[in-house]
Amino acid sequence: MHFGGSPGAGAGPRTGGPASGGDPPKPPVPRSAAMWGASARSLAKAASIADLRVLARRRLPKAVFDFIDGAAGDETTLADNQAAFGDWQLMPRVGVDVSRRDLGADFLGRAAKLPLMLSPTGLTGFFWPHGEIAAARAAGNRGIPFCLSTNSVAALEQVAEAAPDTDLWFQLYVMRDRGLTDQLVARAAAAGYRVLCITVDLPLTGRRERDVRNGFTMPLKPRLSNMLDLARRPGWLLGVMRAPPTFGNFKTDNASGFTNIAQHVSTLFDPSVTWDDIARLRRLWKGPVAIKGILHPDDARMAVDIGADAVIVSNHGGRQLDHVPAPITALPDIAEAVGERAQLIVDSGVRRGTDILTARALGAVGCSIGRPFLWGLASAGEAGVDHAIKLLAAEIDIAMALLGTASLDAITADHLRRRR
Numbered sequence: 001m002h003f004g005g006s007p008g009a010g011a012g013p014r015t016g017g018p019a020s021g022g023d024p025p026k027p028p029v030p031r032s033a034a035m036w037g038a039s040a041r042s043l044a045k046a047a048s049i050a051d052l053r054v055l056a057r058r059r060l061p062k063a064v065f066d067f068i069d070g071a072a073g074d075e076t077t078l079a080d081n082q083a084a085f086g087d088w089q090l091m092p093r094v095g096v097d098v099s100r101r102d103l104g105a106d107f108l109g110r111a112a113k114l115p116l117m118l119s120p121t122g123l124t125g126f127f128w129p130h131g132e133i134a135a136a137r138a139a140g141n142r143g144i145p146f147c148l149s150t151n152s153v154a155a156l157e158q159v160a161e162a163a164p165d166t167d168l169w170f171q172l173y174v175m176r177d178r179g180l181t182d183q184l185v186a187r188a189a190a191a192g193y194r195v196l197c198i199t200v201d202l203p204l205t206g207r208r209e210r211d212v213r214n215g216f217t218m219p220l221k222p223r224l225s226n227m228l229d230l231a232r233r234p235g236w237l238l239g240v241m242r243a244p245p246t247f248g249n250f251k252t253d254n255a256s257g258f259t260n261i262a263q264h265v266s267t268l269f270d271p272s273v274t275w276d277d278i279a280r281l282r283r284l285w286k287g288p289v290a291i292k293g294i295l296h297p298d299d300a301r302m303a304v305d306i307g308a309d310a311v312i313v314s315n316h317g318g319r320q321l322d323h324v325p326a327p328i329t330a331l332p333d334i335a336e337a338v339g340e341r342a343q344l345i346v347d348s349g350v351r352r353g354t355d356i357l358t359a360r361a362l363g364a365v366g367c368s369i370g371r372p373f374l375w376g377l378a379s380a381g382e383a384g385v386d387h388a389i390k391l392l393a394a395e396i397d398i399a400m401a402l403l404g405t406a407s408l409d410a411i412t413a414d415h416l417r418r419r420r
């Protein structure tokens with residue numbers, strides 16, 4: 001017996017190259033939210049991202065909730081990512097006509113309706129059936145980019161077909177098998193992904209102690225200790241039984257059928273990656289390239305020197321090295337190093353509209369969110385992701401009016417003060 005997937009199936013449908021013969025499988029349509037998750041009523045009552053986290057905790061088994069929520073070591077960086085926004089205060093101006101606010105931002109040459117995007121997250125289809133498709137659609141409907149992880153459950157082609165109007169980015173981990181790496185890049189281009197996002201902060205997996213304690217795998221291993229927990233989560237359980245999670249983008253050699261994330265990463269991903277490899281991938285991709293996982297200004301400079309169009313200032317949501325700076329702390333030096341040569345996107349710890357305005361004032365084009373949209377997804381699928389985006393949009397809108405800025409470009413460093 002097993003929970004959350006069929007161990008026997010083991011692998012995704014293909015090793016590189018589009019589906020083996022015939023048409024690619026039709027993307028399944030995610031089921032309605034109420035059927036598997038929080039009711040429309042309880043979703044409507046979620047007034048903040050933190051409220052969505054509470055709903056997600058109710059629907060997910062503990063081990064799955066902890067995989068999303070948890071971070072490396074003592075989780076010092078996890079806490080600091082959010083707390084560091086509090087080092088800054090917003091300084092409102094009055095006497096400005098704010099009757100109409102423009103929340104639009106430009107991400108790498110394409111207009112977005114908000115200065116916000118969805119970060120790449122692995123195993124998303126394990127949190128909600130066809131979760132990547134649900135999230136990509138929600139992003140598209142709200143006019144913001146969605147970045148698909150290398151480690152998605154849905155194949156990248158399925159997501160592209162199911163969310164044709166979404167600004168799709170593909171996140172790449174450089175694999176030990178460079179042939180497979182290049183095939184992923186070629187498949188992403190062929191499927192219509194616009195931006196290649198190369199993540200550089202995961203030579204191996206940070207030690208996430210909650211996952212060690214919980215013995216987290218995909219699917220979950222049935223244990224005496226989680227039986228009661230699973231019995232209390234029928235919505236999630238039914239979901240994974242209907243849509244057994246595997247890695248949709250490549251085959252995995254996994255005889256047991258239970259994937260331990262740290263092992264998966266150390267088997268498949270290459271810890272020897274250098275700037276030469278990244279530069280080569282930059283040349284391979286004809287469209288815009290973003291480099292994700294930068295904290296040092298010299299690395300930001302290097303990224304731009306090899307031709308990156310965007311730098312995603314990120315510590316992977318505190319999941320890699322504990323005790324690193326929060327992105328919002330690292331941002332000013334990076335903005336100075338990069339200047340106008342690339343766009344900067346802040347990711348890790350963004351939970352409020354005001355966080356996004358703070359990042360704008362310090363030179364970012366916008367922010368990217370991981371857990372906030374996953375909490376929405378895990379609560380109520382596409383409707384939950386929509387709710388997460390809607391909450392942040394409303395917070396941005398109100399904060400702009402109260403700050404005295406009718407457009408994002410009007411927000412400057414003068415709207416910030418350091419908290420003493």
Ligand SMILES: Cc1cc2nc3c(=O)[nH]c(=O)nc-3n(C[C@H](O)[C@H](O)[C@H](O)COP(=O)(O)O)c2cc1C
Nearest residue numbers: 068119120121122149199316317348349369370371
């Ligand atoms: C469950 C989960 C899975 C993740 N998987 C990936 C991934 O496959 N690739 C990647 O570049 N980042 C991954 N990340 C990191 C996110 O892209 C992002 O950097 C992080 O979640 C931002 O922090 P936040 O959750 O505080 O918003 C993952 C994060 C979470 C929470």
Ligand SMILES: O=C(O)C(=O)c1ccccc1
Nearest residue numbers: 122123151202261265319
């Ligand atoms: O959990 C993560 O942060 C992550 O990047 C990842 C890596 C491999 C598989 C799934 C997620």
